[in-house]
Every structure is written in C-alpha cells, then in structure tokens.
Amino acid sequence: MTTIERTRTAEERSSGTSVWRTIRLFWADSLIALVVKRLFAGVATVLVVLAVVFLISNVIGDPAVLMLPPEATAEQVEALRTELGLDRPLFVQFAESFSGWITGDFGVSTWQGMPALPLAIESFAKTLYLAEVTLIVAVPLGVIFGLAAGRRPNSWVDRLITSISALGVSMPTFWLGLLLILVFAVTLRWFPTNGYGGLHYAVLPACAMALLPLGRIAQITRSSVADEMGKLYVTAARTRGLAEGAIGRQHVLRNAAIPVLTLIGSEVASLLNGIVIIEVIFAWPGIGSMLITSIQQRDLPLITASVAVIAAVAVLVNLIVDLAYLFIDPKVRR
Amino acid sequence: MISTQVGRAPRVGTASGERLRAAPRVVRGNGFAVAAAAFLACMVVAAIFAEWVAPYDPMTIDVARAGQGPGTPGHLLGTDSLGRDELSRLIFGARISLTVGVLSVAGSVLIGVTLGLIAGYYRGFADWLIMRTVDLQMGLPSLLIALLALYVLGPGILNVVLVLAITRWMVYARLVRGIMLSMRERQFFEGIVQLGASDARVIIRHALPNVLRSVGVLATLEMAMMMLLEASLDFLGLGVQPPTASWGLMLSEGKNYMTTAWWQVTLPGIAIALTALSLNILAARIGASGGRSGRRMPLPKASGV
Numbered sequence: 001m002t003t004i005e006r007t008r009t010a011e012e013r014s015s016g017t018s019v020w021r022t023i024r025l026f027w028a029d030s031l032i033a034l035v036v037k038r039l040f041a042g043v044a045t046v047l048v049v050l051a052v053v054f055l056i057s058n059v060i061g062d063p064a065v066l067m068l069p070p071e072a073t074a075e076q077v078e079a080l081r082t083e084l085g086l087d088r089p090l091f092v093q094f095a096e097s098f099s100g101w102i103t104g105d106f107g108v109s110t111w112q113g114m115p116a117l118p119l120a121i122e123s124f125a126k127t128l129y130l131a132e133v134t135l136i137v138a139v140p141l142g143v144i145f146g147l148a149a150g151r152r153p154n155s156w157v158d159r160l161i162t163s164i165s166a167l168g169v170s171m172p173t174f175w176l177g178l179l180l181i182l183v184f185a186v187t188l189r190w191f192p193t194n195g196y197g198g199l200h201y202a203v204l205p206a207c208a209m210a211l212l213p214l215g216r217i218a219q220i221t222r223s224s225v226a227d228e229m230g231k232l233y234v235t236a237a238r239t240r241g242l243a244e245g246a247i248g249r250q251h252v253l254r255n256a257a258i259p260v261l262t263l264i265g266s267e268v269a270s271l272l273n274g275i276v277i278i279e280v281i282f283a284w285p286g287i288g289s290m291l292i293t294s295i296q297q298r299d300l301p302l303i304t305a306s307v308a309v310i311a312a313v314a315v316l317v318n319l320i321v322d323l324a325y326l327f328i329d330p331k332v333r334r
Numbered sequence: 335m336i337s338t339q340v341g342r343a344p345r346v347g348t349a350s351g352e353r354l355r356a357a358p359r360v361v362r363g364n365g366f367a368v369a370a371a372a373f374l375a376c377m378v379v380a381a382i383f384a385e386w387v388a389p390y391d392p393m394t395i396d397v398a399r400a401g402q403g404p405g406t407p408g409h410l411l412g413t414d415s416l417g418r419d420e421l422s423r424l425i426f427g428a429r430i431s432l433t434v435g436v437l438s439v440a441g442s443v444l445i446g447v448t449l450g451l452i453a454g455y456y457r458g459f460a461d462w463l464i465m466r467t468v469d470l471q472m473g474l475p476s477l478l479i480a481l482l483a484l485y486v487l488g489p490g491i492l493n494v495v496l497v498l499a500i501t502r503w504m505v506y507a508r509l510v511r512g513i514m515l516s517m518r519e520r521q522f523f524e525g526i527v528q529l530g531a532s533d534a535r536v537i538i539r540h541a542l543p544n545v546l547r548s549v550g551v552l553a554t555l556e557m558a559m560m561m562l563l564e565a566s567l568d569f570l571g572l573g574v575q576p577p578t579a580s581w582g583l584m585l586s587e588g589k590n591y592m593t594t595a596w597w598q599v600t601l602p603g604i605a606i607a608l609t610a611l612s613l614n615i616l617a618a619r620i621g622a623s624g625g626r627s628g629r630r631m632p633l634p635k636a637s638g639v
Contacts, residue, residue: 045470053482061486170611172562174569175603178589182600186593272475277566281589291478292570295485303485307478314473 031326038322042315049311050101053304054094062086067110067298106308107301111294116305120290124309126196127275127286133199133206134271138213139264145214146221150256151248153226161218168215173274177208177281194283205282209274213267220263224256258325265321269314367619370612377609381429390419392426392579404597414584414598415591423579424605430580431609434495434564435557441499443553446506447545451537453507454514465511468504476501477566484572494573498560509552510545517544547620554617558610565606581606 057063064081065072081087085096100106106116149161184204185193191204228234229252237247276288283289287306294302380387389410396417404412404420411420453464471479483497517523526540567573568582576583581602588598 045473048470049474056482056486066486166614167611170558170607170614172565172603172606172610174566175585175599175606178585178592178599178603182592182596269473269475273477276475276477276481277570280570291481295481295572303482307482310478311474314475318473 034326035323038319042312042319045315046308046311047098047101050304050308051094051098053307054097057300057304058086058090058093063300067300069298101308106305109294109299109302109305111297111299111302116299116301117308119302120287120305120309123285123290123306124287124313126284127279127288130202130205130209130279130284130286131271131275133202134209134213137206138210139217141210142214142217143221143260145218146260147225149218150222150225150229153229158222162222165215165218165222168211169219171211173208173212174277174281176211177205177278180204180208181281194281196283196285201282201284205278205284208281209271209278212274213264213271216263216267217260221256221260224259225252228252228256261321261324265318268317268321272310272314366615370615370619373608373612374616377428378432380425381432384425384429388419388422388425390422392418392423393577394418403595404601411601412595412597414587415595418579420597420601423584424581424601426579427581427584427602428605428609430491430574430578431561431564431606434491434498435561437495438498438502438560438564439553439557441495442501442503442556443506443549445499446503447510447542447549449503450507450510451514451541451545454511454518455533455537455541461511464507468507471501471504472508476563480563480567481570481572484567489572489575491574494564494567498563501563502556502560505552505556506549509548513545513548514541517541551617551621554613554620558613558617561606561609561613 057066062077064077064084064086068076068080086093104117106120108114109116109119112119145161145165149158152158181193181204184190192201195201233251234247237251238244242250275286276291278284279286279288280292287309291303291306291310294306396413398417399406399409399413400415400417402409402413402417404410406412409419409421411424413419414423449464453461480497480501483500484493487493487497523536523540526536531540564573565580565582565585568580569586571586574580574583576587584602585599588595588602591598
C-alpha cells in the first residue's frame with residue numbers, strides 16, 4: 001500500500017497539481033474529447049479538400065480560362081484576370097480564399113449573380129430530401145433481407161436474396177434510373193418523368209438510388225449474421241435454454257451490427273456519387289445538378305461552394321458513424 | 335464499399351468449413367463463373383477486332399434508316415436517331431469501355447500498391463501521410479474528384495484514364511498496407527530481414543508476390559467500378575466526346591428519344607450491367623477458389639476507428 005502511495009506522489013510531482021491531472025485524465029478518456037477531436041479533424045478535412053480544389057483550379061488550370069467560354073479571346077482572359085486579381089502572387093490569392101472559406105464567403109456565383117454558398121446549401125436541402133427517402137427504403141429493407149437470409153444460410157430464401165442483391169450491386173444506378181423512367185413514367189405513366197415536388201416526384205429517383213445500398217447492406221448483414229450465428233456464444237446461449245428470438249435480439253444483432261454500420265458509413269460516399277448523376281437524369285434541383293450545371297456554366301465560385309458542401313456532408317456522416325461505434329462496440333472506447 | 339466485400343471473399347477459401355457455409359455464395363457451382371468468363375472473352379475479342387466484327391462503321395450516319403427497332407433486316411439491334419447501327423456502336427463502345435477500364439485499373443494498381451507497400455514497410459511519417467490521404471479520398475465520392483479534375487483538364491479519353499487512376503488508387507493502398515503490416519509479424523519475414531536483405535529486395539521479391547492475389551481480386555471488382563464511372567462521366571458530358579461510340583454517350587443520346595426508341599437506352603445499359611455483373615461474379619470466384627491458400631486477406635480497416 002505504501003509503495004502505491006509513493007508512486008502516486010512521485011507522478012503528481014512530475015505532472016503538476018492533482019486537480020489538473022484529474023482533469024487531464026478525465027479529458028483523455030471522455031467522449032466529449034473524442035467528439036471535439038473528430039470535429040476538428042473534420043473541419044481540417046474540408047479545408048484540405050478546398051485547398052486541393054484551389055490547387056487544381058489555380059495551379060494546374062487557370063481560373064480566368066476556366067471561367068470564360070472556350071472561345072474567349074486572349075484579351076478577354078487577360079481582362080478577367082486583372083478584374084479578379086489573378087495577377088497577384090498565388091499565396092496572396094490563397095490566403096484570401098482561405099479566409100473566405102472560414103467565414104463562409106465563397107464569392108459570388110457568376111451564373112446566378114448571388115453569393116455561392118447559400119445557393120449550394122439551399123440546393124443541398126433538396127438533395128437531403130431525396131437522400132432521406134432513399135435511405136428510408138434502403139436501410140430497413142437491406143437489413144431485413146440480410147437478416148432473413150443470414151438466419152438460415154443456404155435455404156431458398158437465402159439463395160433468392162443473395163442472387164437479387166448480387167444483381168442489385170452490379171446494376172449501374174443511372175441506367176436503372178433511365179429504365180424506371182422508361183417503364184413507370186413513359187410507358188405506365190404512374191409517376192412524372194422528372195422534376196422536383198412532393199413524394200410523387202421522389203419515388204423513382206429514390207428507388208433507383210436505393211437498389212445499390214440495399215444490395216450491399218443485405219449482403220453484409222447476411223454474412224455478418226451468418227458468421228455470428230456459427231459462433232460458440234450462440235451455442236452456449238442455446239445450451240442455457242434461451243429462445244432463438246432472444247439470442248437473436250440480445251446477442252447476435254449487437255455483434256452483427258458493427259460491420260453493417262461500417263458499411264452504411266462508407267455507403268454514404270457512393271450514395272453521393274449516385275446522387276450527382278441521378279439528379280441530372282431526373283432534373284432534381286439538388287446539389288448534384290447544381291455541381292454539374294455550375295461546371296457547364298464554368299462558374300468556379302459555385303463549383304467550390306458545392307464541393308465544400310458535399311465534402312462537409314461526407315465528413316459529418318462519417319463522424320456520426322464513428323460516434324455510433326462508441327455506443328455499439330465498447331471495445332472502440334479503449 | 336466494395337473493399338469490404340473483397341475482404342470477406344477470400345476468407346471463404348481459407349478458413350474452416352463452418353466459414354465456407356456461412357460465406358456469401360454468389361457463385362453456385364461453376365456455371366455462372368463460366369458464363370461470366372465466356373461473356374467477357376467474347377467482349378474482349380469483339381472489342382479488339384471491332385473493325386472486322388462490327389457489321390457497319392459506328393460513325394456512318396444514314397438518316398434514311400434512322401430510329402429502326404431491333405430485328406430490322408440488316409440492323410440486328412436497330413439504329414439510333416441518326417441511323418447509325420446500334421450493334422456496331424455497342425461493339426466499338428466495348429473497346430472504349432475496356433480500354434479505359436484496363437488502363438485506369440493498371441494505373442491505380444501501380445500507384446496504390448507502391449504506396450501501400452511503402453506505408454506498410456516503412457511506417458512512420460510516410461505511413462501517416464499516405465493513410466491520411468487514403469482516408470481523405472475514401473470519405474469523398476469518387477465521382478466528385480473525377481468531375482473536378484476533368485473540368486480543369488478538359489474532356490478526352492486519356493484524361494479520363496488519368497483521372498480515374500488517381501481517383502481509385504487508395505483502395506489498393508489500404509489493402510496492401512494491411513497485408514504488409516500482418517506480414518511483418520510473420521517469422522519468414524523477420525528471417526529475411528535478419529539475413530540482411532535490402533529493403534528493395536524484401537519489398538519486391540518477398541512482399542509483392544504475397545499481395546498480388548488479393549490485389550487481383552480487388553482489381554477485378556474495381557474494373558467494374560471503373561467502367562461504371564467512365565460511363566457516368568461520358569453520360570455527364572465530361573468524358574469521351576461525341577461522335578465517338580461509347581456506352582455512356584449512347585445512353586445520354588438515347589435518353590432524349592426514350593418515348594419513341596426504347597432500345598436506345600436499354601441496350602447500352604444491358605451491356606454495362608452484364609459486364610459489371612460478369613466481373614463481380616469472376617472476382618467472387620477468384621476470391622473463393624483459394625489459390626495457394628493459407629494467406630488470409632485482412633479486412634480493410636474501418637476509417638478512423
């Protein structure tokens with residue numbers, strides 16, 4: 001006992017007062033510290049992405065050339081360059097852009113004549129609506145299909161579901177979108193071919209986007225559940241006389257959820273991939289259409305703002321998934 | 335993402351029978367795998383010898399015969415809105431798709447495997463820098479990066495290849511680094527190092543052969559992904575430019591005639607979907623077949639955790 005006390009006092013002497021030490025120990029272990037750290041890392045990520053965009057457009061390309069139509073003359077390019085201050089040293093421009101990013105000022109959209117960031121955020125709200133409908137379709141259905149297949153590996157249910165999910169994973173999202181338009185909008189006339197509006201308008205694009213994550217979620221849930229079902233703790237639970245349902249709910253689901261959660265997190269990046277092209281096909285005025293139109297309009301401020309919004313969303317979702325781990329898998333907490 | 339699936343597949347061939355039953359069996363028996371391989375082989379042959387295989391020139395416009403449906407005499411799969419033969423355009427489109435797919439996968443494998451080996455072998459700062467970049471790209475939509483880069487570089491097939499290679503290298507880097515790290519723990523590896531082999535020798539002669547099979551499986555899956563991305567870029571007008579025949583372009587042109595000519599949006603899509611499906615089936619098969627077994631492919635780690 002005395003030895004323990006002696007070591008403790010020695011440590012205290014070396015690392016300041018005990019109050020600070022307690023706070024520091026608490027801070028190092030706390031969830032808040034983790035969240036704050038991740039948030040800072042997330043903000044840094046978005047800034048790095050923007051810096052890369054700046055590098056690509058200002059070093060590899062020339063903003064004046066990029067913003068003018070391809071047939072612009074050399075004088076026009078030169079005039080725009082002086083107007084935008086592009087003849088100044090690169091680091092001055094970068095510092096200016098950087099302070100703009102931090103304060104949320106991405107410049108004025110040349111196409112819309114309005115500040116770029118509010119435009120991008122406004123269009124993102126419409127994307128969010130579409131994404132919500134997609135996820136509401138994909139996540140529960142994927143998990144249910146995966147559970148149904150994983151509970152009884154190699155049954156006919158399993159075979160049917162694995163075949164369908166394999167097909168779903170191989171189906172190009174945008175072609176599926178075109179097919180849905182062809183069948184349900186052009187031929188059957190059940191839904192509008194494109195445009196923005198209520199749920200009626202969201203059904204086809206959401207279904208087109210949902211198939212890929214649905215297939216992947218079903219595949220991973222299935223193999224994850226099947227893996228867990230074969231483990232010893234399940235046998236042990238059965239030996240103790242637990243009902244199958246209770247084993248599923250209390251033991252298997254929790255363990256099987258971890259890979260599924262990872263997948264849902266990484267699905268978001270590919271969901272954003274799909275959303276760009278699906279929005280173009282269905283003329284849905286979200287962030288994807290905004291990005292493509294601003295590229296066609298050669299509107300550099302709006303492009304940068306759209307990228308910032310998309311990157312911020314991707315980072316935020318990954319952050320939420322990381323935090324969800326903490327609650328499901330105590331091992332991650334160290 | 336795809337990499338998660340890849341990590342799962344090889345465990346099938348190597349672990350116990352219990353695992354084998356529990357694993358996803360996309361391919362039952364060999365039937366599907368044979369069909370997939372046969373389809374891909376036909377496609378490759380048709381793409382290489384397109385000039386001889388295709389019944390027409392894919393660019394020849396014949397307005398008199400525009401918009402004819404499949405089954406028309408002389409035009410097996412019909413014609414598009416400019417009277418160009420649909421089948422010939424599909425065959426020449428396969429050439430573009432395969433070229434871009436193979437070259438961009440080769441490029442991303444080269445970058446990804448090199449950086450992955452370096453990160454896993456040397457660790458330290460190089461590892462930190464490479465893996466931070468990997469995490470950054472992993473979290474962002476690939477299409478976003480590709481779109482931006484193509485906006486600056488301008489459209490064109492070479493730029494598409496370059497951009498796609500830079501967009502997707504990180505999946506290999508993450509996989510290879512993982513294998514490298516677990517390999518470092520094995521005795522044979524320590525032995526080689528103790529015997530005084532140079533870094534280059536250890537990496538090229540001993541580490542590289544050990545990662546190739548896993549990389550092969552992943553590359554097969556990525557090939558499908560690359561072809562999809564290429565078609566998407568063409569569709570959005572940032573990839574291959576008209577009048578070249580490419581599947582993505584055919585879809586974007588066909589979109590405008592959806593009400594009158596269903597085959598124009600259906601056929602190129604079937605080509606893309608069948609190719610992607612075949613590649614996915616093959617990848618699952620290669621992964622499950624074991625090869626020289628005993629080499630577990632580690633699951634790529636979840637980002638940040």
